[in-house]
Amino acid sequence: MRPFDYQAPADAGTAVAAVAARPDAAFLGGGTNLVDHLRLGVTEPGLLVDVTGLLPNGISDDGGGLRIGAGVANADLAADPRVRRHYPVLARALLSGASGQLRNMATTGGNPLQRTRCLYFQDVTTPCNKRSPGSGCAAIGGATRQHAILGASEHCIATHPSDMAVALSALDAQVEVLGPDGERTLAFGELHRLPGDAPERDTVLEHGELITAIVLPPLPVAARSDYRKVRDRASYAFALVSVAAALEITDATITDARIAFGGVAHTPWRAHRAEQALRGATPSDETFHAAAQAELADARPQDGVDGGNAFKIPLLTRTLAGTLRDLARQEA
Amino acid sequence: MTEMLEHRAIGADLPRRDGAEKVRGTARYADESPAERPAYCRIVQAPLARGRITGVDPAVAEASGGVLAVLTPRSPGGRGAAEQLADTSDAEYAILQDDEVHFRGQVVAVVVAETFEQARHAADLVEVTYDEQPGDTLFSAERNDLYRPEQVESGDPPDSSEGDVDAALEAGPVRIRHTYTTPMLHNNPMEPHATTALWEPDGHGGAGSLTLWDSTQSVHAVGTTVSGVLGLDPEQVRVVCPYVGGGFGSKGIPHQNVVTAGMAARAVPGRPVRLPLTRQQTFSLAGYRPPTVQRVALAADADGRLTAIANDVVEQTSRVKEFAEQTVLPARTMYAAPNRRTSTRLAALDVPIPSWMRAPGECPGMFAPEVAMDELAHELGVDPIVLRERNEPETDPDSGLPFSSRNVLACLHRGAERFGWAGRDPRPGERVHGGWRWGTGVAASVYPTSRMPVSEAEITRVDGRYVARIGAADLGTGTWTALVQIAADALEVAVDEVDVLIGDTDHPEASVAGGSTGINTWGSTLVAAAQEFRKRFGDTPADGDSARAGVPPNDAAERYAMSAYGAQFAEVAVHADTGEIRVPRLYGTFAVGRVVNPRMARSQLVGGMTMGLGMALHENSLFDPRTGHVVNHDLAEYHVPTQADVADLRADWIDEHDPHVNAMGTKGIGEIGIVGTAAAVANAVWHATGTRVRDLPVTLDAVL
Numbered sequence A: 001m002r003p004f005d006y007q008a009p010a011d012a013g014t015a016v017a018a019v020a021a022r023p024d025a026a027f028l029g030g031g032t033n034l035v036d037h038l039r040l041g042v043t044e045p046g047l048l049v050d051v052t053g054l055l056p057n058g059i060s061d062d063g064g065g066l067r068i069g070a071g072v073a074n075a076d077l078a079a080d081p082r083v084r085r086h087y088p089v090l091a092r093a094l095l096s097g098a099s100g101q102l103r104n105m106a107t108t109g110g111n112p113l114q115r116t117r118c119l120y121f122q123d124v125t126t127p128c129n130k131r132s133p134g135s136g137c138a139a140i141g142g143a144t145r146q147h148a149i150l151g152a153s154e155h156c157i158a159t160h161p162s163d164m165a166v167a168l169s170a171l172d173a174q175v176e177v178l179g180p181d182g183e184r185t186l187a188f189g190e191l192h193r194l195p196g197d198a199p200e201r202d203t204v205l206e207h208g209e210l211i212t213a214i215v216l217p218p219l220p221v222a223a224r225s226d227y228r229k230v231r232d233r234a235s236y237a238f239a240l241v242s243v244a245a246a247l248e249i250t251d252a253t254i255t256d257a258r259i260a261f262g263g264v265a266h267t268p269w270r271a272h273r274a275e276q277a278l279r280g281a282t283p284s285d286e287t288f289h290a291a292a293q294a295e296l297a298d299a300r301p302q303d304g305v306d307g308g309n310a311f312k313i314p315l316l317t318r319t320l321a322g323t324l325r326d327l328a329r330q331e332a
Numbered sequence B: 001m002t003e004m005l006e007h008r009a010i011g012a013d014l015p016r017r018d019g020a021e022k023v024r025g026t027a028r029y030a031d032e033s034p035a036e037r038p039a040y041c042r043i044v045q046a047p048l049a050r051g052r053i054t055g056v057d058p059a060v061a062e063a064s065g066g067v068l069a070v071l072t073p074r075s076p077g078g079r080g081a082a083e084q085l086a087d088t089s090d091a092e093y094a095i096l097q098d099d100e101v102h103f104r105g106q107v108v109a110v111v112v113a114e115t116f117e118q119a120r121h122a123a124d125l126v127e128v129t130y131d132e133q134p135g136d137t138l139f140s141a142e143r144n145d146l147y148r149p150e151q152v153e154s155g156d157p158p159d160s161s162e163g164d165v166d167a168a169l170e171a172g173p174v175r176i177r178h179t180y181t182t183p184m185l186h187n188n189p190m191e192p193h194a195t196t197a198l199w200e201p202d203g204h205g206g207a208g209s210l211t212l213w214d215s216t217q218s219v220h221a222v223g224t225t226v227s228g229v230l231g232l233d234p235e236q237v238r239v240v241c242p243y244v245g246g247g248f249g250s251k252g253i254p255h256q257n258v259v260t261a262g263m264a265a266r267a268v269p270g271r272p273v274r275l276p277l278t279r280q281q282t283f284s285l286a287g288y289r290p291p292t293v294q295r296v297a298l299a300a301d302a303d304g305r306l307t308a309i310a311n312d313v314v315e316q317t318s319r320v321k322e323f324a325e326q327t328v329l330p331a332r333t334m335y336a337a338p339n340r341r342t343s344t345r346l347a348a349l350d351v352p353i354p355s356w357m358r359a360p361g362e363c364p365g366m367f368a369p370e371v372a373m374d375e376l377a378h379e380l381g382v383d384p385i386v387l388r389e390r391n392e393p394e395t396d397p398d399s400g401l402p403f404s405s406r407n408v409l410a411c412l413h414r415g416a417e418r419f420g421w422a423g424r425d426p427r428p429g430e431r432v433h434g435g436w437r438w439g440t441g442v443a444a445s446v447y448p449t450s451r452m453p454v455s456e457a458e459i460t461r462v463d464g465r466y467v468a469r470i471g472a473a474d475l476g477t478g479t480w481t482a483l484v485q486i487a488a489d490a491l492e493v494a495v496d497e498v499d500v501l502i503g504d505t506d507h508p509e510a511s512v513a514g515g516s517t518g519i520n521t522w523g524s525t526l527v528a529a530a531q532e533f534r535k536r537f538g539d540t541p542a543d544g545d546s547a548r549a550g551v552p553p554n555d556a557a558e559r560y561a562m563s564a565y566g567a568q569f570a571e572v573a574v575h576a577d578t579g580e581i582r583v584p585r586l587y588g589t590f591a592v593g594r595v596v597n598p599r600m601a602r603s604q605l606v607g608g609m610t611m612g613l614g615m616a617l618h619e620n621s622l623f624d625p626r627t628g629h630v631v632n633h634d635l636a637e638y639h640v641p642t643q644a645d646v647a648d649l650r651a652d653w654i655d656e657h658d659p660h661v662n663a664m665g666t667k668g669i670g671e672i673g674i675v676g677t678a679a680a681v682a683n684a685v686w687h688a689t690g691t692r693v694r695d696l697p698v699t700l701d702a703v704l
């Protein structure tokens, strides 16, 4: 563990300037991920810029949708009545994550930027391209139960661990960012990137860019949505697979669908192919399975000393089908 | 027959004497022991499974802020070479003595600094170079270098054989032959291993004295070990441990951390040194339950009477120090069968040193036979409880001795009643409702009752009260309170006239809190001391009157087989889509002799069952043979049950009077709760799904 400097500036502009000025600086949100990494030596920033006091921490109505300040705690976001009513998938995703104490600390800006739980990434005695570019990937051929089946590369097979991000992906959220060159807005689906040959980059954010808010668009289909997380114990574990889904059924036909997967890729995985397979179809177990198959046609499981993760393909298929079945019933 | 105490305080539902202190956070644990200007110690660990240290350069670390000392291996030698240890006959304690790396995580340097953060930072700066050799780390029952140990941990022979198992299997007509596996498991007490150590060179008449505030299941074992290894007189070492935040066996045998703390303290005389292991470090330095492969064979006649029972076990040990888990024991004693066989073979690998974990041997060794019994019951078409009734032995099948008491059937019957077992549909995979597949399962359990050979207690009249002293341990189990209850009954006075002081080598020597022997041993010792006290001073002692006695031998142990028994019933629900496994009900009924304190007994049994639930469904030390270490080495990734996993979990016991075990009538309750749990859950999973899972933990992918 390396000694570091700490600053808590009063406004976002100063914070961005402070981080942008030093390549070894990092923003500190709730710290529930970053502080663990400092302890483990996974990252060794020379400067921490605490943004918890300066980020907006309110949730406001925004043209039929919601604007969520990046400082809003995960616990408060999950409890917001507007979120619970109009975007139940988001509230449930948040509540399925971590623990009460952690959700009180974790922020809206920090959650989507939490880093992979790959066991080797978190263990500095093993090679890891994400932690130490070019050192190799210890996970390939190692313990791969938690690893990706979609979009992985030969350089990295990690998964993104956030539950909240899976819901935001399904909800077509927008991310507002303040950087050294000013503000920009990007689609949530564009925030995370696949590992390719640069797994050290989880997202498209540049150094010094600060998430200031996340905006949820008005989305009637989301009123009937759900998050289903499957894990190795009943609580306090990361997803083996998860499904965020919203379904609109009109006259026994699926008229709209939003689907994203967690626990299977380097990004929250927006399942456009599954959505396409569902739109216009009649809700049935066959339809739901066909949708899963459409999305998972390219899935590539990993071998591993722990038995690998081939089970994720049937598991995700069945979890998606089960979630959609329940949603379809809810509607009736 | 032992002379039994009249029970007055024994059996009373007294709250913990140390409860208020613990709730208020004022109870001090090892790492919080009062210390003036403590320094902090950090261990540097080898990142390879096997090799030779070619050089250690402490210069950069030494120059780093606040560093007081860097200890390096004696060979290849150089700056900071550690002291030569006096006794390294136990290889676990040969810390920094040579240049060999025996397993990944081995101690290769030690840093002492003014603050925790400085020690940690400097530890990263110690430069160690290695000549790496390929590590042999892959455990498998197919290895061609398996060997038979001289004995297993308990001192029993590794193998046993009576009659002709193979012929009986041949004859059948019903037989079960399967391989069952249990994984590597880590104890993971809430309080990681920790020591505060102080070396005072002027102490003990100028010879120097070492005080260790250690988190341990036995202060005296720590004192004996550390003094022996460091070449000190036992009187030069004092060990203090009032409270332990759980140990589950991992603090039973002293591990490298406490010896290291002693060495670090001697490097900075006069400064107290704190050495808390990180959670990750406990995965390589504090023991673990080794993985087992168990080939179980059962043969039975058409009525379900066993004609043969065998368990051939292969398990892991480390190359540097042997640990032979007594996995074979339950198959030797649980059921009657004319033909019986067990065997133990070890694979010695370049891996961390295994050690005790709650019910070592009995716990994994009960899983395989109890699942096999369930398979046999199904094969025969008889109820699993009826099958056990038919195979209830008259005398201990292993020793031939009569049982001091054996109430396993009483546990099964009472448990069945509470659980609602009667009328159970035996067919597997038949009950689906609410989107879940439902099933129930049962397993029996056994854990030996014994008494340690060495313990002493002293009782003194102080200010009109009785003060007993014995170096016993309270692991959160309630010793502080239970021993008062026993001493009060032995002295025939009320509990509020009695204090019992424990957890300090300044008190008379006590045995380890392990093998469920604590209360049996310390209680028997206190009873003997009380008798001695009354004999010498009568009922009206004067202040200062004091008597000592050692633990009386238990002659009855030569005439009777003594064990605690239990029966566990599990109801599981397996999600029809995802295979997620929940255990809505887990009931245990136990026969543990006399219960000293019901609230603490319940808490121990419920804790054991919860840990057994973890073994059934969650716990799994993911060992990566390529690197030689457990990669899920923290509590985020090493899963133990959460609150949400524990639903309706109940423990109770039958009213059992065993006149032979000891004067209190106790059998020990620390481990029986975990034995058998995993089998009950696995059997219920089969009943729910029709899928027989023989490898622990049972995870959702096995039943998809």
Ligand SMILES: Cc1cc2nc3c(=O)[nH]c(=O)nc-3n(C[C@H](O)[C@H](O)[C@H](O)COP(=O)(O)OP(=O)(O)OC[C@H]3O[C@@H](n4cnc5c(N)ncnc54)[C@H](O)[C@@H]3O)c2cc1C
Residues within 6 Å of the ligand: A026, A027, A028, A029, A030, A031, A032, A033, A034, A035, A036, A051, A055, A070, A074, A096, A097, A098, A099, A102, A105, A106, A107, A108, A109, A110, A111, A112, A113, A114, A115, A161, A162, A163, A164, A209, A210, A211, A212, A236, A237, A238, A239, B636
């Ligand atoms: C034991 C445990 C279990 C957990 N279980 C789950 C789970 O089941 N599901 C789940 O989803 N999560 C889980 N988590 C993770 C938890 O949700 C995240 O740690 C948390 O959401 C991160 O938010 P934070 O504010 O604490 O981020 P921090 O730790 O402060 O920061 C995380 C990263 O984001 C950066 N950052 C922070 N804020 C901003 C910002 N506004 N703009 C730009 N960069 C920023 C930091 O520099 C850092 O790189 C678990 C965590 C733990 C410790």
Ligand code: SF4
Residues within 6 Å of the ligand: A116, A118, A119, A120, A121, A127, A128, A129, A130, A131, A136, A137, A138, A139, A140, A155, A156, A157, A158, A199
């Ligand atoms: S999967 Fe990615 S994060 Fe994990 S070890 Fe490989 S490169 Fe590192």
